[in-house]
Amino acid sequence: MAKVLMKGNEAIGEAAIRAGCKNYFAYPITPQSEVAEYLAKRLPEEGGVFLQGESEVAVGYMIFGAAGAGERVMTTSSSPGISLMSEALSYIAAAQCPAVFVNIMRGGPGLGGILPSQGDYFQATKGGGHGDYHLLVLAPDGVQEAVEMTMQAFTLAEKYRNPVMIMGDGLIGQMMEPVEFPDDLKTEPTNKDDWATNGMAHRKSKKRNLVKSLFLDPTALNENNLVLKAKYAQMKKEEVQYELVNADTDYQVLITSYGTMSRVCRTAIDMLKEEGIEVAMLRPKTLFPFPEKAVFDASGKESCKAVISIEMSMGQMVEDVERCVKGRKPVEFYGECGGDIPSPEKIIEIIKALL
Amino acid sequence: MGKAFSKPKALSDTHTHYCPGCTHGIVHRLVAEAIDDLGIQEKTVGIAPVGCAVLAYNYFNCDFQEAAHGRAPAMATGIKRVRPDLMVFTYQGDGDLASIGMGEIIHAANRGEKFTTIFINNAIYGMTGGQMAPTTMPGQRATTAPLGRDTAQTGMPIRMANLLGELVTPGYVTRQAVLKPQQVNKAKKAIKQAFQYQMENRCFSFVEVVSTCPTNWGMTPVDALKWAEDTLLPYYELGDYKVPE
Numbered sequence: 001m002a003k004v005l006m007k008g009n010e011a012i013g014e015a016a017i018r019a020g021c022k023n024y025f026a027y028p029i030t031p032q033s034e035v036a037e038y039l040a041k042r043l044p045e046e047g048g049v050f051l052q053g054e055s056e057v058a059v060g061y062m063i064f065g066a067a068g069a070g071e072r073v074m075t076t077s078s079s080p081g082i083s084l085m086s087e088a089l090s091y092i093a094a095a096q097c098p099a100v101f102v103n104i105m106r107g108g109p110g111l112g113g114i115l116p117s118q119g120d121y122f123q124a125t126k127g128g129g130h131g132d133y134h135l136l137v138l139a140p141d142g143v144q145e146a147v148e149m150t151m152q153a154f155t156l157a158e159k160y161r162n163p164v165m166i167m168g169d170g171l172i173g174q175m176m177e178p179v180e181f182p183d184d185l186k187t188e189p190t191n192k193d194d195w196a197t198n199g200m201a202h203r204k205s206k207k208r209n210l211v212k213s214l215f216l217d218p219t220a221l222n223e224n225n226l227v228l229k230a231k232y233a234q235m236k237k238e239e240v241q242y243e244l245v246n247a248d249t250d251y252q253v254l255i256t257s258y259g260t261m262s263r264v265c266r267t268a269i270d271m272l273k274e275e276g277i278e279v280a281m282l283r284p285k286t287l288f289p290f291p292e293k294a295v296f297d298a299s300g301k302e303s304c305k306a307v308i309s310i311e312m313s314m315g316q317m318v319e320d321v322e323r324c325v326k327g328r329k330p331v332e333f334y335g336e337c338g339g340d341i342p343s344p345e346k347i348i349e350i351i352k353a354l355l
Numbered sequence: 356m357g358k359a360f361s362k363p364k365a366l367s368d369t370h371t372h373y374c375p376g377c378t379h380g381i382v383h384r385l386v387a388e389a390i391d392d393l394g395i396q397e398k399t400v401g402i403a404p405v406g407c408a409v410l411a412y413n414y415f416n417c418d419f420q421e422a423a424h425g426r427a428p429a430m431a432t433g434i435k436r437v438r439p440d441l442m443v444f445t446y447q448g449d450g451d452l453a454s455i456g457m458g459e460i461i462h463a464a465n466r467g468e469k470f471t472t473i474f475i476n477n478a479i480y481g482m483t484g485g486q487m488a489p490t491t492m493p494g495q496r497a498t499t500a501p502l503g504r505d506t507a508q509t510g511m512p513i514r515m516a517n518l519l520g521e522l523v524t525p526g527y528v529t530r531q532a533v534l535k536p537q538q539v540n541k542a543k544k545a546i547k548q549a550f551q552y553q554m555e556n557r558c559f560s561f562v563e564v565v566s567t568c569p570t571n572w573g574m575t576p577v578d579a580l581k582w583a584e585d586t587l588l589p590y591y592e593l594g595d596y597k598v599p600e
Contacts, residue, residue: 054462055458057459061430061459062433062436065402066434067433069400088423197434199397200396202398208419210419212419214410
């Protein structure tokens with residue numbers, strides 16, 4: 001298929017349709033309202049469901065209901081909206097339903113700002129809502145990857161019966177890039193008769209299905225948590241995605257960075273190379289599961305003097321990086337999160353200070 | 356001679372956890388009878404609330420989802436929108452629906468979502484142990500209103516059927532009671548009517564049922580019925596607040 005020029009937010013909406021998702025519920029919030037505007041027009045053309053909910057709280061449960069009934073469903077929001085949906089995320093994870101949530105991050109905390117940020121790393125990877133659960137978190141670095149990850153997200157959500165979150169930011173949502181929609185990422189929805197509330201008449205067994213998260217018996221609750229834990233362990237084994245940049249050199253510094261920030265780092269690495277300074281980058285594409293072994297291995301290279309996590313936050317992913325480097329190299333951090341994205345020149349200055 | 360009386364198919368054989376004299380059992384039965392009468396058990400999805408009826412999925416014999424506190428109407432919206440062929444109902448108490456879930460119920464009703472809500476109004480929080488609800492009567496004692504509800508601080512009780520009846524969107528909104536056999540018969544008709552409107556894809560349907568909570572009211576079941584009749588019914592007037600044209 002030929003490439004088309006599309007805004008990130010619109011491309012995410014189109015990718016959901018191409019992936020076979022015909023159901024979308026959302027509440028407007030900058031900088032991602034274009035997804036809703038795009039799908040308000042496109043979904044009726046596809047015979048799908050578009051509904052603007054009364055709040056992100058309600059939207060979270062519209063997603064839960066639709067997912068529990070066995071249909072592919074997605075919502076998109078931005079940081080403060082994701083906070084409001086976090087209650088539902090906890091319930092959906094506990095009740096083991098597949099759903100796709102997109103967070104086009106903006107600056108926080110509080111009302112913060114509407115410019116790009118990566119301040120929701122903790123929220124996405126460490127919980128956000130209450131209880132022991134994880135989201136499978138994908139972090140695209142541009143519009144093309146946002147499309148591909150949106151399409152993959154439905155398959156992953158159904159494989160694990162767990163919510164998947166795509167972590168973009170205001171820049172990925174707002175910028176236009178040429179994209180193509182790969183046909184091979186479209187998958188048929190899985191059979192959900194074993195668990196979804198899609199009506200007893202629909203099932204051969206005539207056994208009723210319950211979608212729930214209440215386990216008053218302590219043994220039963222512990223068992224449900226063990227089932228979830230086993231899924232997260234399987235994700236760690238099977239779903240880790242990352243990219244290594246300039247890692248076949250004798251690099252002196254290893255950058256860890258994801259999303260929009262990683263693109264600036266990539267430019268800085270090219271500019272440093274011209275000066276004869278080799279720097280590598282490990283870019284996690286899955287934030288959960290985190291590429292633990294890859295970070296450990298890449299930091300172990302003899303030439304590597306230091307690891308630095310560069311983020312549009314005040315220091316969040318760096319905690320996972322430190323955990324994985326296991327103390328064998330110094331781990332530094334640089335970040336800004338007011339909405340101004342650090343320039344390649346700034347990154348170069350920071351890197352040189354480490355040498 | 357045929358069987359004159361039997362348990363509805365849409366109810367399971369499980370013993371309920373409801374207290375002696377609680378009217379949840381009656382309303383569960385009425386809902387199950389409506390489901391049986393209309394032959395919709397195999398395409399019905401119920402939504403359990405948070406509150407005394409959280410375990411309703413153990414008592415009804417159909418697909419069920421369990422919502423967070425107050426969110427059942429949003430969940431029902433999600434199910435009904437993506438699977439309009441399913442029959443969807445929420446079963447909610449007054450803390451769930453009229454307090455924490457006020458936003459969800461008003462907007463679902465106002466969008467004219469094609470599902471049915473059964474709303475149990477017993478003027479108190481049951482499961483958490485007798486705290487004041489938005490429906491608690493002036494002067495009525497609750498664990499969080501030990502001297503009785505002070506309306507100067509907490510306002511007057513919310514009349515949900517009246518409130519939803521005011522919405523311009525067409526719908527079926529009625530208030531019933533289950534304090535006397537005649538009322539039970541009327542409530543049964545209303546609940547069946549509510550499901551029928553849904554089957555016809557006509558409108559949102561809402562049946563408020565004035566109920567009792569002897570345990571948290573600190574009364575015997577018989578005294579509770581009398582107190583509800585004398586105190587609740589004059590304020591929560593029975594009848595239809597909206598019918599679709």
